[in-house]
Amino acid sequence: MRRTPQAVEGEKRKLPLFKTEEAKGKVAFSLFSSSILVGICLIWAYRLSNLPTAGDRGRWLWIGMFFAELGFGFYWILTQALRWNLVRYYPLKFNLSQSSCKLPGVDIFVCTADPTMEPPTLVINTILSAMSLNHPTEKLSVYLSDDGGSQLTFYALLEASRFSKLWIPFCKKFNVEPRSPDAYFIHNFDLHEHTADAQQRLFIKEQYEGMIKRIEAVINKGGVPEELMNQHKGFSEWDSNVTKQNHQPIVQIIIDGRDTNAVDSDGCRLPTLVYMAREKRPDCLHHFKAGAMNALIRVSSEISNSAIILNLDCDMYANNADSIKEALCFFMDEERGHQLAFVQHPQKFNNITKNDLYGNSSPVLHKVELPGIGGYGSALYCGTGCFHRRKSLCGTKYSEEHKRLWNSETRKDDNRTVHELEEASKVLASCGFEKGTQWGKEMGLIYGCPVEDVVTGLAIQCRGWKSVYYNPDNTAFIGVAPPTLDMALVQFTRWSDGLFQIFLSKYCPFIYGYNKIKLGAQMGYCVYLLWAPSSLPLLYYAIALPFSLFRGIPLFPDIRSRWFIPFAYVFVSKNIYSLAEALIFGSTFKAWWNLQRMWVHRRTTSFFFAFIDCIVRQLGLSQTTFTVTAKVVTDDVSKMYQQEIMDFGSTSIMFTVISTLAMLNLFSLIGVVVKVFMGGLECKDMEKLVSQVVLCGLMVTVNGPVYEALFVRKDKGSMPGSVMFKSIVLASLACLIPLN
Numbered sequence: 195m196r197r198t199p200q201a202v203e204g205e206k207r208k209l210p211l212f213k214t215e216e217a218k219g220k221v222a223f224s225l226f227s228s229s230i231l232v233g234i235c236l237i238w239a240y241r242l243s244n245l246p247t248a249g250d251r252g253r254w255l256w257i258g259m260f261f262a263e264l265g266f267g268f269y270w271i272l273t274q275a276l277r278w279n280l281v282r283y284y285p286l287k288f289n290l291s292q293s294s295c296k297l298p299g300v301d302i303f304v305c306t307a308d309p310t311m312e313p314p315t316l317v318i319n320t321i322l323s324a325m326s327l328n329h330p331t332e333k334l335s336v337y338l339s340d341d342g343g344s345q346l347t348f349y350a351l352l353e354a355s356r357f358s359k360l361w362i363p364f365c366k367k368f369n370v371e372p373r374s375p376d377a378y379f380i381h382n383f384d385l386h387e388h389t390a391d392a393q394q395r396l397f398i399k400e401q402y403e404g405m406i407k408r409i410e411a412v413i414n415k416g417g418v419p420e421e422l423m424n425q426h427k428g429f430s431e432w433d434s435n436v437t438k439q440n441h442q443p444i445v446q447i448i449i450d451g452r453d454t455n456a457v458d459s460d461g462c463r464l465p466t467l468v469y470m471a472r473e474k475r476p477d478c479l480h481h482f483k484a485g486a487m488n489a490l491i492r493v494s495s496e497i498s499n500s501a502i503i504l505n506l507d508c509d510m511y512a513n514n515a516d517s518i519k520e521a522l523c524f525f526m527d528e529e530r531g532h533q534l535a536f537v538q539h540p541q542k543f544n545n546i547t548k549n550d551l552y553g554n555s556s557p558v559l560h561k562v563e564l565p566g567i568g569g570y571g572s573a574l575y576c577g578t579g580c581f582h583r584r585k586s587l588c589g590t591k592y593s594e595e596h597k598r599l600w601n602s603e604t605r606k607d608d609n610r611t612v613h614e615l616e617e618a619s620k621v622l623a624s625c626g627f628e629k630g631t632q633w634g635k636e637m638g639l640i641y642g643c644p645v646e647d648v649v650t651g652l653a654i655q656c657r658g659w660k661s662v663y664y665n666p667d668n669t670a671f672i673g674v675a676p677p678t679l680d681m682a683l684v685q686f687t688r689w690s691d692g693l694f695q696i697f698l699s700k701y702c703p704f705i706y707g708y709n710k711i712k713l714g715a716q717m718g719y720c721v722y723l724l725w726a727p728s729s730l731p732l733l734y735y736a737i738a739l740p741f742s743l744f745r746g747i748p749l750f751p752d753i754r755s756r757w758f759i760p761f762a763y764v765f766v767s768k769n770i771y772s773l774a775e776a777l778i779f780g781s782t783f784k785a786w787w788n789l790q791r792m793w794v795h796r797r798t799t800s801f802f803f804a805f806i807d808c809i810v811r812q813l814g815l816s817q818t819t820f821t822v823t824a825k826v827v828t829d830d831v832s833k834m835y836q837q838e839i840m841d842f843g844s845t846s847i848m849f850t851v852i853s854t855l856a857m858l859n860l861f862s863l864i865g866v867v868v869k870v871f872m873g874g875l876e877c878k879d880m881e882k883l884v885s886q887v888v889l890c891g892l893m894v895t896v897n898g899p900v901y902e903a904l905f906v907r908k909d910k911g912s913m914p915g916s917v918m919f920k921s922i923v924l925a926s927l928a929c930l931i932p933l934n
């Protein structure tokens with residue numbers, strides 16, 4: 195009997211398109227983690243039962259220790275939620291290729307904000323990589339949002355649109371990866387080979403380099419020359435009044451995907467390519483990246499309106515050519531796909547050195563902590579490398595009805611001309627459009643928070659949607675990590691500030707998420723949202739321990755007391771666990787050590803400043819800002835980074851804090867050594883101070899590079915003299931303050 199095509203289709207569509215795997219070892223882990231919990235409770239009990247009596251030296255120090263350890267303890271409990279429910283997802287690409295379902299359209303959004311910090315040549319590499327992803331080109335549209343409103347970026351995009359006619363067929367023919375020309379040509383191919391393939395590669399490389407030269411020449415001139423301007427009508431938007439902060443909405447459809455004449459060098463259709471610079475006016479809040487994303491959502495709904503949106507930062511190029519296919523496996527799965535709002539990829543970087551000097555890319559974060567919260571169906575939205583369902587991003591609540599709605603959601607059959615589409619889009623990208631609407635509140639990305647991504651993801655999940663964190667072996671998107679300490683700390687300040695702001699707002703996961711997302715997910719969110727206040731216990735330890743050690747005041751139990759055991763157990767086992775976990779997931783020992791140092795620096799500077807900023811803002815004294823991370827640095831700085839030498843070469847106040855803490859710990863350690871040698875400390879007293887000596891010693895060891903930068907190095911990355919001076923004065927003062 196012959197089966198009808200429908201029956202065959204029905205059968206095939208039942209194949210699952212992704213699978214889930216739970217991590218093993220849950221029982222062992224919960225036993226271990228309970229034992230630490232017991233230790234923590236014992237520590238709290240010790241603090242309460244041994245409180246020095248009123249008038250005793252160090253009573254206040256002791257009370258502070260109790261609160262610090264309460265903070266450490268509760269925070270540690272939260273972090274356990276990230277490890278209870280580790281789930282990994284695997285798309286089944288083969289099953290998708292077997293399925294006869296129609297693929298939905300995909301709109302890719304790329305955001306850029308500044309042509310100097312984010313050079314147009316970098317931006318177009320991301321654009322080209324996005325345009326060449328494996329997906330039917332008539333269902334692919336790429337949008338660039340340029341918050342810099344720069345004709346240089348527009349010019350570069352025009353050049354890229356021309357080059358894409360060569361690049362896309364080249365990628366598909368040779369299955370090129372990474373799909374960013376810059377990242378691809380960095381590999382040293384044997385370009386002198388004489389095969390036809392090698393010849394073609396060489397030809398494309400030359401074309402690429404020629405394009406980059408032309409763009410750089412225009413950038414060096416500081417503007418697009420008249421004769422080039424005449425080549426495209428779009429340049430007429432840039433009259434003399436256009437500045438970054440003040441200009442009309444600009445929308446230019448550079449490639450119209452509907453146009454059957456828009457073809458590449460092989461005669462295949464090109465994806466749609468759109469440039470957008472939303473309107474900016476000095477008296478109109480633009481809400482940074484969130485505002486740009488929302489304008490993109492609206493403009494793209496007018497032009498292509500694809501059901502799936504991929505959002506990328508301008509430095510995140512596509513590495514894995516099949517990432518769209520893989521994401522569609524999740525969304526199109528018959529059984530569970532309709533519940534998913536987004537699929538988040540990890541943020542990986544192409545400039546991570548062997549031992550990850552600034553702890554930018556920890557394997558434990560990507561392989562344990564983020565999938566850990568994903569295990570509750572509540573993966574964090576991290577702002578880039580994320581595939582969204584347009585519906586959920588626009589504010590729709592989850593409902594069972596979203597099943598099988600793909601086909602009705604593809605591109606509008608639109609007969610309007612390019613000009614008409616552009617004019618209609620400009621209205622959507624204007625300042626006034628959002629007034630009195632739900633954009634920024636219930637629709638699109640949420641405004642008012644520098645980490646618009648996390649809060650938006652949370653809101654989506656609280657509307658009933660689920661999300662997936664997917665970390666493929668073949669990394670999907672690769673960006674640029676901040677290559678200086680200062681930049682890394684500034685980035686963490688913005689994050690921890692924004693995250694804590696979410697905690698204090700109506701979006702606090704314990705309240706907003708109550709009964710909507712799982713408790714584990716609420717806790718998991720708070721691990722991040724409480725970064726800023728998590729600075730306080732560590733800062734207290736970093737000051738109170740050397741402070742009291744210098745004065746011979748013991749703050750921990752005698753090493754021969756039984757109370758010493760829980761302290762030692764918690765401290766040692768927690769750190770051994772963290773080291774073992776890091777090594778198992780592919781870190782080096784040195785990378786783990788560097789990360790520990792970075793946590794000390796982040797907590798004592800970024801998180802602490804963010805904590806203060808956030809409180810100040812809650813009092814209504816300041817406004818949200820967004821400091822864009824520069825993606826290019828000078829050669830000196832880059833060389834230092836490549837050699838894994840820390841860069842302290844700026845007078846940032848953060849460096850003063852870092853070096854003051856380092857000096858304080860060093861002074862008190864030296865103080866103790868001197869006392870021991872002078873016979874001023876008896877063995878009995880020493881036994882009480884051992885824990886403090888060890889902890890201060892560790893702090894000094896962790897800070898090794900800080901002392902080097904203060905006293906040994908003479909290069910550009912050494913600590914400026916003024917910072918050294920301030921830190922020595924401050925640390926000495928702290929040592930000299932009398933304590934009754």
Ligand SMILES: O=c1ccn([C@@H]2O[C@H](COP(=O)(O)OP(=O)(O)O[C@H]3O[C@H](CO)[C@@H](O)[C@H](O)[C@H]3O)[C@@H](O)[C@H]2O)c(=O)[nH]1
Binds near residue numbers: 483645647685821823
């Ligand atoms: O007014 C603005 C500011 C920034 N951006 C873009 O936002 C992206 C992220 O900015 P970046 O300076 O690179 O910040 P990062 O700290 O690297 O960004 C991380 O953290 C942000 C939230 O703090 C998220 O939005 C990002 O996706 C995430 O990669 C870049 O493409 C910018 O061009 C804009 O479009 N408009």
Ligand SMILES: [Mn+2]
Binds near residue numbers: 507509673674823
């Ligand atoms: Mn970035």
